[in-house]
Amino acid sequence: xxxxxxxxxxxxxxxxxxxxxxxxxxxxxxxxxxxxxxxxxxxxxxxxxxxxxxxxxxxxxxxxxxxxxxxxxxxxxxxxxxxxxxxxxxxxxxxxxxxxxxxxxxxxxxxxxxxxxxxxxxxxxxxxxxxxxxxxxxxxxxxxxxxxxxxxxxxxxxxxxxxxxxxxxxxxxxxxxxxxxxxxxxxxxxxxxxxxxxxxxxxxxxxxxxxxxxxxxxxxxxxxxxxxxxxxxxxxxxxxxxxxxxxxxxxxxxxxxxxxxxxxxxxxxxxxxxxxxxxxxxxxxxxxxxxxxxxxxxxxxxxxxxxxxxxxxxxxxxxxxxxxxxxxxxxxxxxxxxxxxxxxxxxxxxxxxxxxxxxxxxxxxxxxxxxxxxxxxxxxxxxxxxxxxxxxxxxxxxxxxxxxxxxxxxxxxxxxxxxxxxxxxxxxxxxxxxxxxxxxxxxxxxxxxxxxxxxxxxxxxxxx
Amino acid sequence: xxxxxxxxxxxxxxxxxxxxxxxxxxxxxxxxxxxxxxxxxxxxxxxxxxxxxxxxxxxxxxxxxxxxxxxxxxxxxxxxxxxxxxxxxxxxxxxxxxxxxxxxxxxxxxxxxxxxxxxxxxxxxxxxxxxxxxxxxxxxxxxxxxxxxxxxxxxxxxxxxxxxxxxxxxxxxxxxxxxxxxxxxxxxxxxxxxxxxxxxxxxxxxxxxxxxxxxxxxxxxxxxxxxxxxxxxxxxxxxxxxxxxxxxxxxxxxxxxxxxxxxxxxxxxxxxxxxxxxxxxxxxxxxxxxxxxxxxxxxxxxxxxxxxxxxxxxxxxxxxxxxxxxxxxxxxxxxxxxxxxxxxxxxxxxxxxxxxxxxxxxxxxxxxxxxxxxxxxxxxxxxxxxxxxxxxxxxxxxxxxxxxxxxxxxxxxxxxxxxxxxxxxxxxxxxxxxxxxxxxxxxxxxxxxxxxxxxxxxxxxxxx
Numbered sequence: 001x002x003x004x005x006x007x008x009x010x011x012x013x014x015x016x017x018x019x020x021x022x023x024x025x026x027x028x029x030x031x032x033x034x035x036x037x038x039x040x041x042x043x044x045x046x047x048x049x050x051x052x053x054x055x056x057x058x059x060x061x062x063x064x065x066x067x068x069x070x071x072x073x074x075x076x077x078x079x080x081x082x083x084x085x086x087x088x089x090x091x092x093x094x095x096x097x098x099x100x101x102x103x104x105x106x107x108x109x110x111x112x113x114x115x116x117x118x119x120x121x122x123x124x125x126x127x128x129x130x131x132x133x134x135x136x137x138x139x140x141x142x143x144x145x146x147x148x149x150x151x152x153x154x155x156x157x158x159x160x161x162x163x164x165x166x167x168x169x170x171x172x173x174x175x176x177x178x179x180x181x182x183x184x185x186x187x188x189x190x191x192x193x194x195x196x197x198x199x200x201x202x203x204x205x206x207x208x209x210x211x212x213x214x215x216x217x218x219x220x221x222x223x224x225x226x227x228x229x230x231x232x233x234x235x236x237x238x239x240x241x242x243x244x245x246x247x248x249x250x251x252x253x254x255x256x257x258x259x260x261x262x263x264x265x266x267x268x269x270x271x272x273x274x275x276x277x278x279x280x281x282x283x284x285x286x287x288x289x290x291x292x293x294x295x296x297x298x299x300x301x302x303x304x305x306x307x308x309x310x311x312x313x314x315x316x317x318x319x320x321x322x323x324x325x326x327x328x329x330x331x332x333x334x335x336x337x338x339x340x341x342x343x344x345x346x347x348x349x350x351x352x353x354x355x356x357x358x359x360x361x362x363x364x365x366x367x368x369x370x371x372x373x374x375x376x377x378x379x380x381x382x383x384x385x386x387x388x389x390x391x392x393x394x395x396x397x398x399x400x401x402x403x404x405x406x407x408x409x410x411x412x413x414x415x416x417x418x419x420x421x422x423x424x425x426x427x428x429x430x431x432x433x434x435x436x437x438x439x440x441x442x443x444x445x446x447x448x449x450x451x452x453x454x455x456x457x458x459x460x461x462x463x464x
Numbered sequence: 465x466x467x468x469x470x471x472x473x474x475x476x477x478x479x480x481x482x483x484x485x486x487x488x489x490x491x492x493x494x495x496x497x498x499x500x501x502x503x504x505x506x507x508x509x510x511x512x513x514x515x516x517x518x519x520x521x522x523x524x525x526x527x528x529x530x531x532x533x534x535x536x537x538x539x540x541x542x543x544x545x546x547x548x549x550x551x552x553x554x555x556x557x558x559x560x561x562x563x564x565x566x567x568x569x570x571x572x573x574x575x576x577x578x579x580x581x582x583x584x585x586x587x588x589x590x591x592x593x594x595x596x597x598x599x600x601x602x603x604x605x606x607x608x609x610x611x612x613x614x615x616x617x618x619x620x621x622x623x624x625x626x627x628x629x630x631x632x633x634x635x636x637x638x639x640x641x642x643x644x645x646x647x648x649x650x651x652x653x654x655x656x657x658x659x660x661x662x663x664x665x666x667x668x669x670x671x672x673x674x675x676x677x678x679x680x681x682x683x684x685x686x687x688x689x690x691x692x693x694x695x696x697x698x699x700x701x702x703x704x705x706x707x708x709x710x711x712x713x714x715x716x717x718x719x720x721x722x723x724x725x726x727x728x729x730x731x732x733x734x735x736x737x738x739x740x741x742x743x744x745x746x747x748x749x750x751x752x753x754x755x756x757x758x759x760x761x762x763x764x765x766x767x768x769x770x771x772x773x774x775x776x777x778x779x780x781x782x783x784x785x786x787x788x789x790x791x792x793x794x795x796x797x798x799x800x801x802x803x804x805x806x807x808x809x810x811x812x813x814x815x816x817x818x819x820x821x822x823x824x825x826x827x828x829x830x831x832x833x834x835x836x837x838x839x840x841x842x843x844x845x846x847x848x849x850x851x852x853x854x855x856x857x858x859x860x861x862x863x864x865x866x867x868x869x870x871x872x873x874x875x876x877x878x879x880x881x882x883x884x885x886x887x888x889x890x891x892x893x894x895x896x897x898x899x900x901x902x903x904x905x906x907x908x909x910x911x912x913x914x915x916x917x918x919x920x921x922x923x924x925x926x927x928x
Contacts, residue, residue: 050702264701279808280813298842304801304805308801319790322793333796334773334776370754441801
């Protein structure tokens with residue numbers, strides 16, 4: 001949305017049903033491939049930026065260029081504000097450099113910063129120098145992505161503490177702030193150091209002569225510009241704050257983070273966790289081009305092949321045992337699979353707890369104890385179940401013992417490693433979701449096969 | 465937080481570092497188990513509701529009762545506003561029924577509704593009749609959880625369209641609304657039907673004599689009370705709205721949903737998807753009691769045992785083949801495992817796309833085509849890789865063919881089923897995350913073993 005969403009807070013172009021949106025997209029694709037340029041222009045110009053950004057990656061190459069060509073600067077700005085990183089990169093490449101500065105002047109500051117960072121340094125400098133909002137955007141460029149400074153907006157409204165309520169309201173009326181967020185007004189001193197905060201609502205209901213100092217709240221939680229965006233998100237979410245000020249080491253208010261910014265952070269972080277647990281790295285959606293998807297998905301599968309060949313090597317060491325009791329092969333995937341899935345359950349709960357900030361590092365011992373006990377319970381239940389079936393199927397007590405004990409031991413491994421792996425990664429300040437499941441299933445495979453085939457070797461005479 | 469967060473928008477009790485919070489919790493646990501009741505009371509009374517709610521499930525049974533006993537009604541209200549479902553149930557059971565009505569009067573309406581729904585019907589009615597806010601809470605009771613009506617707040621601020629800006633501001637000053645959200649003011653007619661919306665900021669900067677009708681935006685997107693909460697969340701997030709009005713079929717404004725409500729919905733839905741993909745059902749955290757965790761995790765593992773025994777049955781049919789060429793057992797977990805993980809990658813991307821509303825049902829064909837092509841690419845890459853290693857290891861071309869072709873076919877299965885399973889569940893209006901990975905890994909296990917052992921049987925003379 002534009003930098004000033006308030007004047008049209010709920011635009012009429014909002015499409016509320018999936019069917020309607022599918023129809024809109026169908027029509028747009030048709031028009032963008034057809035000859036009726038005026039009809040196509042009218043349709044895409046009337047689209048909400050969010051819908052345009054949703055349509056864009058679905059279009060063929062030629063239709064994408066056509067769509068960009070039809071949009072006025074303002075609509076192009078709305079489009080890029082809603083695009084994901086990958087299609088955004090593409091749009092920026094397609095855009096004539098001459099008009100880029102003008103379009104970035106019309107976008108949110110944080111999006112302008114993202115685009116400038118995508119450009120080669122020389123082009124970035126040239127574009128920035130052509131922008132009217134250069135003085136607002138430049139200070140934001142030095143903050144890293146995924147930090148509080150990287151997602152904050154400098155568009156806050158500042159008051160002075162000596163003002164009266166009447167003066168503050170007049171000031172707002174004259175200034176007509178285009179700030180993204182005027183829910184809270186920040187009170188600064190002469191050196192831009194933050195003194196307190198006052199809600200616009202508080203201002204409206206206070207009597208005219210009251211001094212701002214008297215109605216403001218001087219205790220304001222804030223974060224540093226370098227604070228991780230996930231940490232800032234947790235703080236806003238935990239304490240249900242509407243906005244969180246970003247304040248430099250020397251107390252200067254640099255910007256604010258609002259609940260909108262946080263919604264995107266929360267969604268991104270959840271996607272990242274899910275992707276990493278499935279061995280997916282980098283941004284990818286169902287609409288990513290084939291070669292991008294192939295490049296993103298294959299590396300982790302190669303790691304996976306390596307761990308599976310390690311398990312294969314272990315099996316090879318027991319080839320003689322399998323030759324004598326081929327039915328052991330039946331139980332290999334069962335012992336390894338149930339163990340792996342039990343471990344994935346544990347990992348998922350621990351990783352989610354860490355991501356949501358529900359689990360602190362000092363909870364490690366409590367979690368380990370619980371998962372160890374749960375490993376015993378699950379071990380006994382599934383040892384008896386799977387061992388019992390093995391006994392009934394193969395008709396010898398030794399089968400029940402070998403399969404049942406291997407299953408039980410693997411369940412213990414699953415519970416312990418399912419909690420140890422993410423907690424260890426966290427302790428070393430790594431992402432606990434990262435490759436957790438690779439390490440885990442490699443362990444439950446290798447150890448599961450080892451327990452089963454090792455016990456099978458010991459009792460081989462009873463199995464055959 | 466209380467129903468009126470604006471007067472203390474950023475309370476000083478906010479704890480911004482994990483270490484500080486860990487220390488706070490350690491001290492609280494110590495005091496709650498000790499004898500210095502006054503020190504314990506002081507500490508827990510000063511805690512933010514969010515921190516109290518985070519501490520509570522970590523405490524032992526006795527300390528929980530002690531903590532509840534020390535909190536005044538207002539602090540108890542803050543606590544239950546921040547609790548998850550499972551510990552909330554426990555608190556409600558521990559609370560004397562006599563004080564429950566008074567505490568619910570102090571909580572957010574939607575939390576009061578959740579608590580009333582937890583009680584047996586007769587107690588619910590008795591409690592409600594003792595509440596001063598009964599008239600506000602009662603209409604909310606008829607909306608199902610997880611709908612727009614279930615998460616909305618009735619605390620919006622309404623203006624009449626004939627008012628002037630001056631009158632509206634005076635009205636706000638006199639009424640001193642304790643509404644959760646006065647960012648937007650809703651304009652109603654005499655029958656409470658919504659006519660439009662005006663931002664508080666717009667009001668503040670408009671000249672005094674302007675009529676509300678002239679400054680309001682008459683086009684307001686809204687949802688019905690029965691709309692799924694996930695759909696409402698997607699709408700707010702997609703169009704970056706601050707608030708979304710909930711309007712009945714006959715146009716009456718029943719409440720609003722704000723971006724705060726949505727943050728919780730988004731987090732819950734992401735957790736649910738992650739849990740379901742890992743075969744976890746119901747609410748569970750690392751702090752859930754052991755027996756709850758055992759009950760929640762074991763059922764899906766039993767389903768998993770069943771699918772793995774189906775795979776085991778298939779292997780049993782090839783027992784003779786394995787006896788002749790035991791090295792086939794080495795490649796079983798590799799072919800099945802790489803296929804399963806490739807399928808999980810696909811499923812994760814499709815499920816996430818569906819959850820975020822990026823994927824519409826009519827995208828099915830495009831997704832299937834892409835994943836089929838990707839299946840061929842991954843099939844060729846991993847067929848050659850794994851087949852090549854098999855050939856080099858076992859020293860016969862037949863091993864390369866059997867393992868490589870089985871790997872390639874299983875990759876195709878993974879790509880196709882990885883997209884077909886969640887899209888089919890969605891088409892039948894089921895949760896696409898639900899048990900997706902069970903069906904998938906069962907398929908890649910069974911078919912992977914079938915390809916490998918089937919081809920192995922055909923070429924058995926070349927393998928030995």
